[in-house]
Amino acid sequence: MDDGITIRPLREADAEAVVELYAKAAAVEPRLGPVTLPQWDQFLKLPQNRGGRDFRVAERDGVLVGLAESSLRDQGAHHTRFLKIVVAPEMRRRRIGLALFDEVLAIDADADLTVQTLVSSDWPAGMAFVAAFGFVHVESEIGMKCVEPLQPARTLAAARATIEQVSDVTACAGEVARIHNAAYASDAAFRLYSREEMAQVLTESEVWIASEDGQMSGFCLTELERNSMWIESVAVDPVRQGRGLGQLLVYRVLAAHDVSVEHPCWLNVSSRNAPALKIYRRLGFRPQHETCRFSAPRGDLLAARGRRFQ
Numbered sequence: 001m002d003d004g005i006t007i008r009p010l011r012e013a014d015a016e017a018v019v020e021l022y023a024k025a026a027a028v029e030p031r032l033g034p035v036t037l038p039q040w041d042q043f044l045k046l047p048q049n050r051g052g053r054d055f056r057v058a059e060r061d062g063v064l065v066g067l068a069e070s071s072l073r074d075q076g077a078h079h080t081r082f083l084k085i086v087v088a089p090e091m092r093r094r095r096i097g098l099a100l101f102d103e104v105l106a107i108d109a110d111a112d113l114t115v116q117t118l119v120s121s122d123w124p125a126g127m128a129f130v131a132a133f134g135f136v137h138v139e140s141e142i143g144m145k146c147v148e149p150l151q152p153a154r155t156l157a158a159a160r161a162t163i164e165q166v167s168d169v170t171a172c173a174g175e176v177a178r179i180h181n182a183a184y185a186s187d188a189a190f191r192l193y194s195r196e197e198m199a200q201v202l203t204e205s206e207v208w209i210a211s212e213d214g215q216m217s218g219f220c221l222t223e224l225e226r227n228s229m230w231i232e233s234v235a236v237d238p239v240r241q242g243r244g245l246g247q248l249l250v251y252r253v254l255a256a257h258d259v260s261v262e263h264p265c266w267l268n269v270s271s272r273n274a275p276a277l278k279i280y281r282r283l284g285f286r287p288q289h290e291t292c293r294f295s296a297p298r299g300d301l302l303a304a305r306g307r308r309f310q
């Protein structure tokens with residue numbers, strides 16, 4: 001590595017330099033950014049990121065030239081460490097990415113800990129980087145876009161359900177966390193949420209719920225941008241799935257926001273989630289891009305690193 005490089009923990013004062021780094025990287029890898037200052041603040045506040053406690057930065061002559069975002073996610077039965085490294089385009093192939101990777105892997109001690117990272121299929125440097133460490137492609141996140149919502153067939157359960165946007169998000173946080181924890185339990189990106197943590201997430205979203213006989217059956221969280229919107233999460237209680245509720249919930253949300261070519265709706269869905277992919281297609285969503293999820297046990301990564309790099 002370049003001798004002038006230092007790796008250190010992220011500081012609050014790095015925020016503007018991080019925004020700048022993302023702007024430069026996004027010019028090379030579209031969809032890596034840009035990230036605005038408020039978005040970065042919000043990202044650091046997510047419960048799993050713990051204010052960026054496990055994030056590291058690479059600095060050269062006082063200038064931030066690389067960033068490793070990392071968080072340890074509680075997945076119930078085990079933990080997974082998430083990792084994303086970004087190096088300034090003009091500073092690449094100097095082993096800065098490698099140094100950030102080493103620092104993040106040094107945070108834990110368990111060789112069996114799973115390490116995951118997401119790389120878009122159109123970021124060639126990122127794909128080559130993860131291949132160098134022997135990461136395995138386990139699934140993909142499919143980015144889907146809807147410009148013309150298609151009305152789903154109405155089922156009996158859907159006809160009886162109440163769908164509404166909630167204003168008191170704190171009051172429903174416990175039920176949303178319970179459904180989230182049950183519905184996403186087998187997901188590669190799963191993270192267990194407490195009621196308090198979910199309450200914090202909900203304050204940043206628009207929250208829609210489907211209920212039957214006063215009982216919450218499912219929820220949909222959206223994030224609004226200037227000319228588009230995102231469905232961040234949609235889940236139906238596993239014991240109430242397969243009855244048309246999820247489709248109707250999403251359709252109602254799309255209709256409430258007048259989704260169109262000028263105001264599209266986006267979402268990400270796992271390539272391994274065939275039922276969800278089918279439902280989104282039926283609602284008018286079409287696949288646009290693929291982000292690959294790579295995974296490997298920490299011990300395997302350390303071994304591959306030792307073999308390949310001195």
Ligand SMILES: CC(C)(COP(=O)(O)OP(=O)(O)OC[C@H]1O[C@@H](n2cnc3c(N)ncnc32)[C@H](O)[C@@H]1OP(=O)(O)O)[C@@H](O)C(=O)NCCC(=O)NCCS
Binds near residue numbers: 126
């Ligand atoms: C991926 C990224 C972080 C690599 O940073 P970097 O500092 O250039 O990487 P390093 O110099 O430490 O490379 C380590 C090894 O990865 C491989 N590698 C990295 N970039 C590569 C490229 N463009 N082509 C081929 N191999 C590459 C090589 O094996 C390299 O070792 P070598 O130079 O001795 O052959 C950087 O390209 C980046 O920011 N990309 C955009 C974001 C991204 O895709 N992140 C990946 C998610 S973790």
